[in-house]
Amino acid sequence: MMKIQNISIIGLGALGVLFGNFFADKLGHDRVSFIADKDRIRRYEEQGVICNGQKCNFKFSDKDNTNQTADLLIFAVKASSLSSAISSAKNYVGNHTIILSLLNGITSEDIIGKALGTNHMLYCVAQGMDAVKLGNQLTYSHMGELCIGIPEDESEKQPMLHAVIDLFDHIDLPYVCEKDIIHRLWSKWMLNVGVNQVVMVTQGNYGTVQQEGKARETMKAAMREVIALAKKEHVSVTEEDLEYYVDMTDTLNPDGMPSMRQDGVSGKYSEVELFSGTVINKAKIYNLDVPVNRMLYQEVKRLERNY
Numbered sequence: 001m002m003k004i005q006n007i008s009i010i011g012l013g014a015l016g017v018l019f020g021n022f023f024a025d026k027l028g029h030d031r032v033s034f035i036a037d038k039d040r041i042r043r044y045e046e047q048g049v050i051c052n053g054q055k056c057n058f059k060f061s062d063k064d065n066t067n068q069t070a071d072l073l074i075f076a077v078k079a080s081s082l083s084s085a086i087s088s089a090k091n092y093v094g095n096h097t098i099i100l101s102l103l104n105g106i107t108s109e110d111i112i113g114k115a116l117g118t119n120h121m122l123y124c125v126a127q128g129m130d131a132v133k134l135g136n137q138l139t140y141s142h143m144g145e146l147c148i149g150i151p152e153d154e155s156e157k158q159p160m161l162h163a164v165i166d167l168f169d170h171i172d173l174p175y176v177c178e179k180d181i182i183h184r185l186w187s188k189w190m191l192n193v194g195v196n197q198v199v200m201v202t203q204g205n206y207g208t209v210q211q212e213g214k215a216r217e218t219m220k221a222a223m224r225e226v227i228a229l230a231k232k233e234h235v236s237v238t239e240e241d242l243e244y245y246v247d248m249t250d251t252l253n254p255d256g257m258p259s260m261r262q263d264g265v266s267g268k269y270s271e272v273e274l275f276s277g278t279v280i281n282k283a284k285i286y287n288l289d290v291p292v293n294r295m296l297y298q299e300v301k302r303l304e305r306n307y
């Protein structure tokens with residue numbers, strides 16, 4: 001079986017730092033590196049990176065290096081940076097490279113696969129964390145888990161999946177190997193369509209949707225529009241999935257906030273196109289009305305016009 005010896009991550013943000021720090025602690029700092037351009041590397045080395053109060057000694061790899069490929073390559077950028085990240089990471093893809101994408105939404109695996117080779121892709125969903133990165137500082141109390149898997153018709157990727165499972169077992173990384181990874185991708189997307197957008201437009205935090213009231217009801221209504229859409233696309237996402245994710249959200253630090261709201265706080269454009277943007281476009285195909293997502297889309301865009 002292939003053994004994963006080195007890991008490259010692209011994206012030194014909330015998830016990149018969280019998982020990069022975990023990998024480096026368990027495997028040693030030499031086996032984990034962050035791919036970036038020279039300007040970013042200079043900035044990161046000048047400013048440093050702090051994870052739960054501790055300085056991280058990360059190794060950086062110049063995107064233009066052509067003498068090293070990754071055994072495991074992890075994408076941890078926002079959707080708006082995905083195409084630049086793909087071109088920065090391409091030198092690190094060798095014949096044996098396994099790629100995981102931590103991006104939210106239901107499209108990043110396809111996009112990366114089309115650019116770098118679908119034969120490299122496993123599916124992955126990152127969930128359950130309350131990571132907040134503001135400036136160069138990451139804080140979290142729950143690291144969450146990675147859900148990994150392959151669709152039914154890609155069974156030739158079992159050896160790649162086993163290599164990742166072997167690594168995660170070896171370092172005790174919290175993970176779930178999913179029987180139906182497409183179901184997980186969609187049901188996690190349903191959560192983001194609800195919690196990320198509602199916390200963003202209310203300019204709140206997890207506490208805002210953990211208490212009974214309008215915000216929590218709007219979150220659930222936005223999620224139910226995804227359930228209706230999933231039915232049209234023959235993906236089984238149910239009310240039980242909704243309850244599972246609402247319960248998971250209730251366990252998060254009430255002062256924490258989803259990645260989209262962190263973008264709002266930093267005045268960065270959000271991933272709204274991954275959430276209501278995608279819901280609205282897909283709903284048009286089926287003549288499905290999605291008023292809650294239309295409202296959330298308009299509200300996010302209104303907030304972003306003031307940046």
Ligand SMILES: NC(=O)C1=CN([C@@H]2O[C@H](COP(=O)(O)OP(=O)(O)OC[C@H]3O[C@@H](n4cnc5c(N)ncnc54)[C@H](OP(=O)(O)O)[C@@H]3O)[C@@H](O)[C@H]2O)C=CC1
Pocket residue numbers: 010011012013014015016035036037040076077078079081084085088102103104126127129130131132133258259271
């Ligand atoms: N935050 C969370 O708790 C969760 C996030 N997700 C998803 O994971 C993905 C990543 O989110 P998150 O970690 O919050 O994102 P962040 O915005 O915190 O971090 C993204 C990082 O990517 C870096 N980056 C952008 N373009 C490039 C590039 N071309 N080369 C190298 N680095 C680049 C940015 O660097 P710079 O700052 O230098 O521009 C930034 O540090 C998103 O899709 C999000 O929805 C999923 C689950 C939970």
Ligand SMILES: CC(C)(CO)C(=O)C(=O)O
Pocket residue numbers: 104126127128129130131144192195196257258259260
């Ligand atoms: C809701 C959460 C934290 C999942 O755990 C997430 O996916 C995000 O912040 O984008």
